[in-house]
Amino acid sequence: MPQKKIVLIYLLLNSIFINFTxxxxxxxxxxxxxxxxxxxxxxxxxxxxxxxxxxxxxxxxxxxxxxxxxxxxxxxxxxxxxxxxxxxxxxxxxxxxxxxxxxxxxxxxxxxxxxxxxxxxxxxxxxxxxxxxxxxxxxxxxxxxxxxxxxxxxxxxxxxxxxxxxxxxxxxxxxxxxxxxxxxxxxxxxxxxxxxxxxxxxxxxxxxxxxxxxxxxxxxxxxxxxxxxxPLIYNTTIENDYKIKSPDSGIIEVKNGDKVTFEIKNISKSNQVFYLNKKNQPVKVQNPKEKRGGLEFQILMDNNIGDYITIFVDTNSVVAFKIVSK
Known part of the structure; x- marks a missing residue:
């Protein structure tokens, strides 16, 4: 193995060990x-x-x-x-x-x-x-x-x-x-x-x-x-390392009837994922797909969505976005 690769592997393992310790x-x-x-x-x-x-x-x-x-x-x-x-x-x-x-x-x-x-x-x-x-x-x-x-x-x-x-x-x-x-x-x-x-x-x-x-x-x-x-992230996001991959902006510009794709790392179908509509009623996300170590799902942006949308995982708020009409 080339000397450079050995050094890189050593540095990586040493970093992991230090962080674990x-x-x-x-x-x-x-x-x-x-x-x-x-x-x-x-x-x-x-x-x-x-x-x-x-x-x-x-x-x-x-x-x-x-x-x-x-x-x-x-x-x-x-x-x-x-x-x-x-x-x-x-x-x-x-x-x-x-x-x-x-x-x-x-x-x-x-x-x-x-x-x-x-x-x-x-x-x-x-x-x-x-x-x-x-x-x-x-x-x-x-x-x-x-x-x-x-x-x-x-x-x-x-x-x-x-x-x-x-x-x-x-x-x-x-x-x-x-x-x-x-x-x-x-x-x-x-x-x-x-x-x-x-x-x-x-x-x-x-x-x-x-x-x-x-x-x-x-x-x-x-x-x-x-x-x-x-987007606004919550403590649960940090505690569980839920990385918000999509949307990458906290401001979502949509027309009525648009579907917006969300992707969150380190959650799966075994988690209960939902959002609140403008009446503060929980709505379970439909047809989520496990993808690249996380979950991908779409939400329909219609008259039931308020000025903000907050995603929940197992009853805990994870991330929120602002909804702006085009």
């Missing part, structure tokens, strides 16, 4: 962190305990994520009624940096002590603990995509923040704000629901729901148009 390590971390106290006197005490209990950077990065997600709750009232931004004066660059650090330290301590925060508090606390444990960590600010109205939205807003942490020679994407739970509009409150999928999320999935203000990731440009006009 990484997954193995972090799966056990949550069980240990769940037994931690809900409160520590200082962030230094928490970082010290994590440092003693876990040896690898991967475990420590996950431990920080898990502890914050288990114990810090999203402050929805603060989100609805944000505090006034307080400015400050300074006479030198050094004084400016000191005051910025003080504002950031206050934000961290407030989140840590009150056990409540919005995304700025989550990300600042994650970075603080990571850096105490010797991990390189950054805060990224940008736009997020969370509801149907975001499909095809014209404006990009800086309304969210997340982290990147450097582990095992790779930057890992982390959104601990979304890892701690979600807002249930039917109940009118936050629901605490730990979700591991926003730790080391696959960039393809992550950037379907996040758009950085810089417009780039690790030096590569990210398409603003693809983000705004792409």
């Amino acid at each position: 990484f997954a193995q390590k972090i799966n056990e971390v949550d069980k240990i962190i769940a037994k931690y106290p809900k409160s520590f006197n200082t962030t230094e005490k928490l970082a010290e305990k994590i440092g003693k209990d876990f040896d690898s950077d991967a475990e420590r990065a996950r431990a920080i994520y898990s502890w914050i997600a288990f114990n810090i709750k999203y402050d929805y009232n603060a989100f609805l009624n944000p505090p006034r931004v307080q400015g400050f004066s300074y006479s030198s660059e050094a004084e400016k940096q000191r005051k910025i650090k003080q504002v950031n330290d206050n934000l961290i301590q407030k989140a840590f002590n009150s056990k409540k925060a919005v995304c700025e508090g989550f990300t600042a606390l994650y970075q603080n603990l990571a850096e105490q444990l010797g991990l390189k960590c950054e805060i990224v600010r940008g736009d997020s995509k969370t509801n149907l109205r975001d499909i095809g939205r014209k404006t990009t807003l800086s309304n969210h923040a997340w982290n990147m942490v450097f582990v095992d020679k790779k930057w890992r994407l982390v959104d601990v704000t979304w890892g701690q739970g979600y807002y249930d509009s039917s109940k009118g409150r936050m629901v605490n629901d730990f979700n591991p999928i926003y730790f080391d999320t696959d960039p393809d999935y992550f950037f379907a729901k996040h758009y950085p203000d810089s417009g780039s990731y690790l030096g590569s440009r990210i398409s603003k148009e693809d983000f705004l006009n792409g």
Whole structure:
């Protein structure tokens, strides 16, 4: 076998082994962190305990994520009624940096002590603990995509923040704000629901729901148009690696009576696949075909279809599209 092929095979197997080992390590971390106290006197005490209990950077990065997600709750009232931004004066660059650090330290301590925060508090606390444990960590600010109205939205807003942490020679994407739970509009409150999928999320999935203000990731440009006009994917899609192959746009332009082809990877005929019509009634897809490791099916676009169409797999929402008449 040529030397080049041997090297390529070795690199591929080594990459698979590293990823498998990484997954193995972090799966056990949550069980240990769940037994931690809900409160520590200082962030230094928490970082010290994590440092003693876990040896690898991967475990420590996950431990920080898990502890914050288990114990810090999203402050929805603060989100609805944000505090006034307080400015400050300074006479030198050094004084400016000191005051910025003080504002950031206050934000961290407030989140840590009150056990409540919005995304700025989550990300600042994650970075603080990571850096105490010797991990390189950054805060990224940008736009997020969370509801149907975001499909095809014209404006990009800086309304969210997340982290990147450097582990095992790779930057890992982390959104601990979304890892701690979600807002249930039917109940009118936050629901605490730990979700591991926003730790080391696959960039393809992550950037379907996040758009950085810089417009780039690790030096590569990210398409603003693809983000705004792409379909809305849900947590189940990420959890089960349901890749949406078709349509590739989140905006479907149709005439009444058109049939639109959908293709989703990693589902089969054994799954129950349906959508909701404009009366919110479930409609099972007809004559699905297994194709290339997934399922292909068509949906008739008629007067029963509303402004949006959401595909469900086994009762879980997977992906949504905006329907536009030609």
